[in-house]
Amino acid sequence: MNYNPKEIEKKWQKYWYQNKIFEAVEKPNQKKFYGLIEFPYPSGSGLHVGHIRAFTSMEVISRKRRLQGYNVLFPIGYDAFGLPTENYAIKTKTHPRIVTDRNIKMFEKQMKRIGYGFDWDRVIDTTDENYYKWTQWIFLQMFKKGLAYKAKTLVNFCPECKVVLANEESQNGICDRCGSEVVQKEKDVWFLKIRAYAERLLAGLDKLDYPEKIKVEQQNWIGKSNGADVKFTIKDNQKQKEIVVYTTRPDTIFGATFLVIAPEHPIVEEFIDSLENIEEVREYQRQAKLKKEFERVHMSKEKSGVRLNGICAVNPLTNKEIPVFIADYVIMDYGTGAIMAVPAHDTRDYEFAKKYNLPIIEVIKGGDIEKEAYVSKEGGEMVNSGFLNGMDVPQAIEAMIAYMSQKGIGTPKTDYKMKDWAFNRQRYWGEPIPIINCEKCGQVPMDEKDLPLKLPELDDFTPADDASSPLAKVTEWVNTVCPKCGGKATRETDTMPQWAGSSWYYLRYMSPRDNEHAVNPEAYKYWGQVDWYNGGMEHVTRHLIYSRFWNMFLYDIGAVTHEEPYKKRTAQGLILGADGEKMSKSRNNVVNPDDVVDEYGADVLRMFILFIGDYEKSAPWNPDAIKGCQRFLNKFWNLMDMIKEGDTKGANIDYCIKKVDEDLETLKFNTAIAQIMSTVNDIYQRGYVTKEELNKLIIILNPIAPHITSEMYEIVNGGAKIEKAQWPQYDESKLTFDVVDIPVQINGKLRARISVNKDATEQEALDNVKNNTKVLDGKQIIKVIYVPGRIINIIVK
RNA sequence: GCGACCGUGGCGGAAUUGGCAGACGCGCUAGACUUAGAAUCUAGUAUCUCAGGAUGUGGGAGUUCAAGUCUCUUCGGUCGCACCA
Numbered sequence: 001m002n003y004n005p006k007e008i009e010k011k012w013q014k015y016w017y018q019n020k021i022f023e024a025v026e027k028p029n030q031k032k033f034y035g036l037i038e039f040p041y042p043s044g045s046g047l048h049v050g051h052i053r054a055f056t057s058m059e060v061i062s063r064k065r066r067l068q069g070y071n072v073l074f075p076i077g078y079d080a081f082g083l084p085t086e087n088y089a090i091k092t093k094t095h096p097r098i099v100t101d102r103n104i105k106m107f108e109k110q111m112k113r114i115g116y117g118f119d120w121d122r123v124i125d126t127t128d129e130n131y132y133k134w135t136q137w138i139f140l141q142m143f144k145k146g147l148a149y150k151a152k153t154l155v156n157f158c159p160e161c162k163v164v165l166a167n168e169e170s171q172n173g174i175c176d177r178c179g180s181e182v183v184q185k186e187k188d189v190w191f192l193k194i195r196a197y198a199e200r201l202l203a204g205l206d207k208l209d210y211p212e213k214i215k216v217e218q219q220n221w222i223g224k225s226n227g228a229d230v231k232f233t234i235k236d237n238q239k240q241k242e243i244v245v246y247t248t249r250p251d252t253i254f255g256a257t258f259l260v261i262a263p264e265h266p267i268v269e270e271f272i273d274s275l276e277n278i279e280e281v282r283e284y285q286r287q288a289k290l291k292k293e294f295e296r297v298h299m300s301k302e303k304s305g306v307r308l309n310g311i312c313a314v315n316p317l318t319n320k321e322i323p324v325f326i327a328d329y330v331i332m333d334y335g336t337g338a339i340m341a342v343p344a345h346d347t348r349d350y351e352f353a354k355k356y357n358l359p360i361i362e363v364i365k366g367g368d369i370e371k372e373a374y375v376s377k378e379g380g381e382m383v384n385s386g387f388l389n390g391m392d393v394p395q396a397i398e399a400m401i402a403y404m405s406q407k408g409i410g411t412p413k414t415d416y417k418m419k420d421w422a423f424n425r426q427r428y429w430g431e432p433i434p435i436i437n438c439e440k441c442g443q444v445p446m447d448e449k450d451l452p453l454k455l456p457e458l459d460d461f462t463p464a465d466d467a468s469s470p471l472a473k474v475t476e477w478v479n480t481v482c483p484k485c486g487g488k489a490t491r492e493t494d495t496m497p498q499w500a501g502s503s504w505y506y507l508r509y510m511s512p513r514d515n516e517h518a519v520n521p522e523a524y525k526y527w528g529q530v531d532w533y534n535g536g537m538e539h540v541t542r543h544l545i546y547s548r549f550w551n552m553f554l555y556d557i558g559a560v561t562h563e564e565p566y567k568k569r570t571a572q573g574l575i576l577g578a579d580g581e582k583m584s585k586s587r588n589n590v591v592n593p594d595d596v597v598d599e600y601g602a603d604v605l606r607m608f609i610l611f612i613g614d615y616e617k618s619a620p621w622n623p624d625a626i627k628g629c630q631r632f633l634n635k636f637w638n639l640m641d642m643i644k645e646g647d648t649k650g651a652n653i654d655y656c657i658k659k660v661d662e663d664l665e666t667l668k669f670n671t672a673i674a675q676i677m678s679t680v681n682d683i684y685q686r687g688y689v690t691k692e693e694l695n696k697l698i699i700i701l702n703p704i705a706p707h708i709t710s711e712m713y714e715i716v717n718g719g720a721k722i723e724k725a726q727w728p729q730y731d732e733s734k735l736t737f738d739v740v741d742i743p744v745q746i747n748g749k750l751r752a753r754i755s756v757n758k759d760a761t762e763q764e765a766l767d768n769v770k771n772n773t774k775v776l777d778g779k780q781i782i783k784v785i786y787v788p789g790r791i792i793n794i795i796v797k
Numbered sequence: 798g799c800g801a802c803c804g805u806g807g808c809g810g811a812a813u814u815g816g817c818a819g820a821c822g823c824g825c826u827a828g829a830c831u832u833a834g835a836a837u838c839u840a841g842u843a844u845c846u847c848a849g850g851a852u853g854u855g856g857g858a859g860u861u862c863a864a865g866u867c868u869c870u871u872c873g874g875u876c877g878c879a880c881c882a
Contacts, residue, residue, distance in 0.1 A: 674821035
């Protein structure tokens with residue numbers, strides 16, 4: 001008998017998909033498991049080995065759960081709106097619909113060749129009008145609750161893609177998509193009030209089974225800080241105005257020796273006439289505006305600023321007059337755009353004070369302010385601080401907040417780095433925003449009955465140079481009537497960002513064809529939360545937070561009953577090219593899974609991608625190492641020629657089951673596979689395998705290599721199908737052998753080995769050493785350390 | 798700069814309540830089979846060695862009967878955050 005992957009794999013794929021073996025049907029009496037992978041963007045270049053790694057983990061868990069008796073939902077779909085398709089459409093003058101459909105077909109074909117156990121009847125596509133109808137519906141609900149609003153702001157605009165980018169899409173001033181430099185532009189922008197959910201998004205993390213690393217990233221992204229708004233007075237010769245600064249260190253106010261405000265802070269204009277150095281101030285403002293955000297951000301950069309001559313501020317606690325500066329290390333976007341500078345206890349203020357020769361007053365004892373700022377928030381002792389003197393920092397913070405609240409000069413405030421979510425793009429290939437602008441009524445939501453608001457047909461998808469959407473050119477689509485007053489009105493011409501469709505797709509899988517609900521309540525009641533969600537680290541802030549936000553919103557309006565969408569999240573590492581670099585077309589190191597399947601078969605590919613290394617770390621693709629998996633599967637296949645009833649000594653199947661069972665649950669696929677290999681090696685040593693042993697091995701290997709094991713199970717068991725089999729149990733009492741080899745150490749050095757019963761007493765072990773080795777001859781025993789079953793260490797003289 | 802993680806053969810990587818370092822696989826060496834190659838199989842594969850041992854998990858120190866594992870220190874790498882007041 002020879003193992004022929006080509007034939008076997010085709011046979012079983014046909015069997016699985018034609019018989020809908022993986023169809024998920026709600027069965028109220030059976031325990032459910034909902035496994036989710038991040039649905040792919042159907043790009044023209046097809047499936048990548050990175051996808052294989054990302055998908056195969058949940059594929060293995062899903063197949064294992066099926067064998068463990070769970071009713072499994074393991075769906076697949078396509079996140080198909082987005083720029084690459086649109087850019088391709090512009091270039092080739094092909095409608096994005098056609099491009100998308102073609103790519104989806106290719107992805108489906110490729111994924112089926114791997115043998116994935118997806119439910120192919122639940123496939124969703126975010127660009128399908130029956131899908132985006134509900135994306136629009138959710139947006140409308142948010143609009144009605146006041147969570148979607150339009151505001152004029154400076155936005156990050158990519159002149160190349162002609163599109164407004166979210167902050168996260170333009171980090172370091174570079175467009176995420178095309179790498180060109182981003183410019184600032186004033187525009188009307190739709191926002192979703194994600195900040196209103198900041199606290200819940202933060203608090204919710206406690207209950208979730210996410211790796212600590214992911215929680216930390218989300219916490220950083222939300223960026224909570226506790227502090228206070230404090231009122232300072234700014235004055236010139238004639239007038240005085242109030243300015244609010246934000247600080248997390250109200251305890252240090254007595255040490256505030258100057259004020260720093262952002263160059264674009266509006267108060268500058270209010271005092272512009274009193275400034276003695278207008279020229280200098282204007283020049284600094286101009287420079288600051290020129291600097292890109294990513295330049296302003298670098299701490300290594302030397303501090304710079306300009307004093308506003310002619311005005312000063314008054315410290316509300318000391319009543320002393322202190323100078324005011326504009327400096328670009330204070331940003332308008334955060335807090336109030338103004339700070340009180342306490343050089344003795346803040347590194348940045350310290351640097352600035354040193355450079356401009358400003359007074360540094362110590363208010364907390366404990367550091368050496370001659371050398372550097374003392375920034376610790378723990379302990380310390382307040383000095384030079386009036387009524388705070390003698391307190392430690394936490395006490396002082398509390399006392400100062402109480403004092404300021406009472407005097408009306410300050411109020412406690414919690415701030416977040418996270419901004420509201422800029423929720424529109426000037427592109428064609430996205431969900432149209434279902435809002436109508438009426439001359440009389442303003443922004444009017446579309447009637448839900450009229451959803452979906454379909455994309456109009458178009459020949460030219462090029463965005464206009466003025467940064468407006470291509471949809472703006474379709475006047476017959478744009479011009480409409482107001483749903484409220486029936487008067488003349490126009491549609492929103494912007495579309496939603498790509499993150500929209502992926503923010504709720506896991507819900508749609510539960511009832512993908514329901515025309516009455518985004519998610520069918522009955523289906524939701526059964527499938528509920530996603531039990532396990534695997535995907536990339538690059539999505540743990542944006543996508544994961546956005547979708548948690550949407551789910552919380554849907555929870556608030558009663559559409560779902562769990563506040564959190566995903567119980568457990570894991571993330572795979574990257575697959576690098578054979579050269580250790582990130583796979584990319586330009587480096588010419590991309591591995592196409594189709595080629596691997598052609599040469600080795602799907603089972604070998606699946607097994608190798610899991611065996612390649614630590615699942616959560618990146619690993620280079622080694623084109624030679626894959627042969628090891630091919631050899632192993634051949635060897636495994638040939639076990640069928642070795643079936644014989646006999647003693648099961650020599651190969652510990654129970655231990656193997658336990659190890660594989662546990663390792664699969666913790667994503668240690670590499671060691672699970674190593675254990676199966678090791679056990680098979682033991683069986684080859686012994687020369688035969690019992691049918692019972694083989695069946696167990698076949699079943700535990702099945703999630704990883706389903707084709708070969710389905711075939712083997714059928715052959716070994718007279719035509720029986722493996723999906724009816726049960727995941728094997730292991731016998732706790734058989735995990736270790738009764739007699740074990742343990743090392744004998746003399747003074748901590750390995751000197752011999754003895755064979756003893758695994759729970760022999762110390763005396764028995766010692767006698768064994770005396771009788772069977774010479775290591776104690778002529779030695780005087782001082783101490784014996786004996787760990788039964790592990791080691792014996794004898795200290796001698 | 799701050800935080801987290803990591804550093805083990807020629808390579809990918811195993812090994813945690815501290816208890817045989819190098820599982821498993823690749824590669825390599827020798828042999829078998831073959832006209833030859835491929836495939837397969839068998840044996841070997843950390844280093845040094847006076848063959849008794851000695852050394853060895855980035856470097857240095859420490860705790861311990863015992864350290865890849867714990868502590869301190871130092872060097873190198875990956876990721877995240879980064880003038881957030």
